Amino acid sequence: MTENENVEVKNNTSANLWTAIVLGVIALIVGIMPFFYLKDMVAP
């Protein structure tokens, strides 16, 4: 194995966090959707 000096090491932290936030928000929206039935289906 040889050292690779040609590759630029990039910092992914910001991109990783933003991707995780976007995916997490999608999960939250999908998870909240079933509760929209609350309006009609709470016992009178």
Next chain:
Amino acid sequence: MSAVIHEDHHHDGPPAGFKRWLYSTNHKDIGTMYLIFALVMLFIGGGMAMIIRAELFMPGIQIVNPDLYNNLLTDHALIMIFGMVMPAAAGMANWMIPMMIGAPDMALPRMNNMSFWLLPAAAILLLSSLLVQFIPGTGVPINTGWTLYPPLSVQTGMGMDLLIFSVHLLGISSIMASINIVTTILNMRAPGMPFMKMPLFVWAWLFTGLLLIIVMPVLAGGVTMLLFDRHFGTSFFDAAGGGDPVLFQHLFWFFGHPEVYVLLLPSIGVLGLVIPTFSRKPLFGYKPLVFFMGFLFALGLVVWAHHQYTIGMSLGATTYFMIGTILISIPIGLMLFNFIFTMWRGSLTFETPMLFGIAIILMFAFAGVTGVMLAVVPADLQYHDSYFVVAHFHYALIPGAVFGLYAGVFYWLPKWTGHMYNEKQGKIFFWWTTLSFNLTFFPQHFSGLAGMPRRIVDYNIQYIEFNQISSIGGFLFGLSHLLFLYIIIKTVKGGEKAADKPWEGAQIGTPGLEWTLPSPPPFHSFTTPPQIK
């Protein structure tokens, strides 16, 4: 594809003692913990299956009472799905994806730690939900089956609350793990690795992760609504209060059907590596396979109600769900043909992973045939809730998901441990599991077609022969896993030294970078991105 790699000899090794595992942010250690957890749960869930099969050996009630039987049946399913197959696949993803794409670790290592450590807590809650029935005054055991349909699930005792909390934790763990895996694949690929050069296993996990992010929260929402109905006076699923029990079925299966593909896709990814490796031929139709997985992902999201034909949907809805479901056989059938064409005129050898690969193609295709039968509404109205369905989904999930994981374990065990497993023992395990699996589940097609209902502790005497064959097969199938455990422990402890690339055709089998690392790989790998040629 080849890579020039900088190996960092100055990194720290693993921390000593329990801190290595409790505080781990290392993808290999966390992958190992996922795999060990899955193995433990395999034996717990399998033990429950043994009790079920022992009870069904004879008609009448011998070992467990009906409610306990149904509780064991519920927990067997939940443990095998959430405790075994998903963690095992996540363990493989943790181990292999960073090494395949040339990343130093997962994108969010601390979240990775949390994703794993939620699982033991969830498992304790899940097992408590079974044990709490033995305390007086805790109400009726969970007798609903894994589908948790109301109104029954609203009426059961406090075990159901523990189960709901367990599902919450399992859901949070899966969602976080999926976010992590998807983020890793999107952002952490080494320079020179575009999407269309990723190994099929990585593609499979990209779709699996996205599926989980979309569907798992719906189950979490659904069971939370169930919890509200049980304790906070809502009537989401109570017709007397203006709610609808069928709503829960829709929410459950909106999660439950894609969940089938969550279980299947990682194994299809493993097949995409194993079949070319031992055929010594590049994968036939890599791009179409990626497209078929995408098609499966999209179609899998919109056909959930074929699990509920008997609730009385409109003709338009049933027709739509029937056609959509039958359409799914097209990408799956084409995938299997791709694997067969990969083998065609290849230099085949039949090591244990390859044997499992071929068995998957044959037996999963069989599940596909019974799946098309079940997709057809008038036929399904006859088969619904019979043992035919039990036979169908065990043929789909054991060859389709579990055998894929076994293929993966035998394929990567040399890489993970640095030792070759005993090939002869691996082959004995393969034949033992495959034959006993068929002995267990093949007769259930006939008992189902003859009318034996599922989820009932007792049965009519006319089904006794089928059930006795099934039970004997089940005990043999369960017993075979002791050999599996023995092989794993023996390989971890020692054995013939594995080469960096233990399989002759490995580099043909996968375009990933995992074979460029030593076996076992160093604690930290790819600290400097490899250059891919």
